């Protein structure tokens with residue numbers, strides 16, 4: 005048997021054998037996680053769509069134009085060049101081997117050469133980016149801060165070596181004549197218009213003669229096989245594991261995205277609880293297999309870190325470092341996870357510092373950016389649940405908010421009797437539902453705690469109510485029967501209190517016969533729309549920005565000329581990113597003749613948090629810069645006269661920061677409804693003809 009076959013197969017067996025053992029171990033480790041039946045439900049077409057868009061289309065990576073494009077070609081290069089791996093192994097056994105049928109088509113050779121060259125160009129781009137970023141890598145602003153960058157150079161070198169040896173062995177094949185009579189060479193493809201790069205290199209090697217080229221073809225072929233085998237082993241043991249497992253992670257991801265509602269709704273029925281019941285995640289083994297797959301898939305690219313409002317304001321939380329920490333702990337706990345014996349490390353504070361855990365605003369920027377669909381928020385809330393429900397450990401200042409919601413039904417503790425005070429200054433009556441919603445009422449207006457009870461929040465809901473009234477929308481409120489939806493307590497980790505609140509509200513809504521709900525607060529909107537269905541509350545829920553857009557579009561509300569100036573719109577995270585209500589508020593703004601819209605750098609689904617979500621509104625912010633200050637500085641830098649938004653929490657946070665900058669006389673923070681109302685001024689305006 006020729007030496008090339010013995011050598012080639014030997015390195016292949018060793019490489020693939022070592023990698024195979026590792027992959028089998030990884031598979032057992034990940035499958036040791038808790039079950040998650042929701043991941044195996046769902047249609048095949050949704051998973052196929054995820055693969056097509058996220059893996060094949062590289063949707064998220066292409067947003068980072070240059071590195072994204074380079075990654076696109078590298079990923080596709082790996083896929084297309086699987087053909088050349090088949091050809092290489094075939095050539096070990098038969099020098100003139102070709103893949104049946106397509107293996108002699110010139111255009112197949114052309115595509116192979118194109119991608120080999122494209123990958124080499126991409127590697128140069130990656131190298132330049134890394135060299136350029138090298139000095140900044142110790143700077144928190146670099147997305148590579150904290151990543152393992154040394155291994156990245158090795159992987160770049162290995163990929164380059166695979167491509168170079170591939171092109172060299174193909175070039176030598178072209179010059180290696182196997183049949184002097186026919187002139188047949190070892191290369192399966194024909195003319196030079198096909199595999200153009202191999203032919204160009206062949207011209208360089210041609211002076212060495214057919215014999216030497218035959219030897220070179222064998223040498224480069226064995227080197228190619230050797231590097232591929234080594235690469236597989238390296239990938240199996242490094243963060244580059246994502247090359248193989250990212251498509252699996254994407255296939256099992258939540259579609260269309262892991263935003264909106266939380267993934268798990270634990271059974272909090274006390275009758276089903278025993279001494280083995282665990283709520284949330286206190287050790288890595290409490291996470292589901294999908295969450296463990298998430299941890300193993302992280303590429304350390306740092307895109308989540310760059311977008312995180314906590315990290316951008318010098319807090320210790322980086323979603324990347326959090327996932328890396330959980331991954332490292334998962335590997336360190338492998339023996340306990342696989343044998344189900346021995347103690348695992350408590351995650352908080354040993355793996356995740358409490359300051360890291362409580363800094364998250366659940367804004368979703370990390371989930372939005374992650375190119376491999378890692379679901380950070382669910383992991384963070386699972387750890388908070390454990391801290392709150394199992395350890396009773398949480399920031400002390402949150403205790404008051406929890407007690408207020410529990411005892412008074414709102415985070416401020418003002419009580420149900422105050423919930424209709426905001427209506428007293430209106431010059432029309434709003435029906436308050438006492439038993440069932442009257443038939444002529446189209447919408448139940450869910451006002452929310454901040455809208456009903458906070459002075460600044462009230463201005464927004466009063467304007468929304470006036471706009472609905474003016475447009476002839478029939479609506480009613482629950483008044484004292486409305487209670488906190490449970491969003492802040494759920495994001496804080498108190499799942500028990502959340503479920504108590506939600507069951508109470510669902511009972512009220514069902515008894516009232518609610519079908520269509522319009523909510524002013526994006527947190528209430530998100531919770532009722534996306535989280536109540538799993539507890540028996542299913543309604544048609546819209547946000548007031550959507551209703552305003554509908555009223556404007558159908559001519560029932562025609563903005564006037566009472567406002568003139570520059571407006572920048574701040575996307576509330578739970579409206580824009582979590583629920584994709586992005587264009588509707590902008591459509592309303594553009595319908596106001598005097599508005600000049602200016603976008604902030606971070607806007608729409610990539611907007612920057614105000615700092616209030618994830619129950620952060622109720623926690624002290626002593627670390628780093630305040631998130632609302634960072635966001636407001638960005639808003640002020642646009643030169644806008646009005647910072648508009650559609651969330652009472654954002655209103656409060658942005659207004660506070662405008663005042664802290666002493667800019668309250670120059671810049672106003674207004675809800676979308678207030679701006680529409682201001683544009684109407686005192687104009688007496690007949691509503692337009694509704695479009696059916």
Ligand code: SF4
Pocket residue numbers: 308311312313314315321322323363364365366367368369370371380381
């Ligand atoms: S949800 Fe927002 S604050 Fe929390 S880790 Fe992700 S980006 Fe950071």
Ligand code: SF4
Pocket residue numbers: 301302303304305306307308309323324327373374375376377378
């Ligand atoms: S979690 Fe996702 S975005 Fe963040 S570093 Fe890992 S792969 Fe990149």
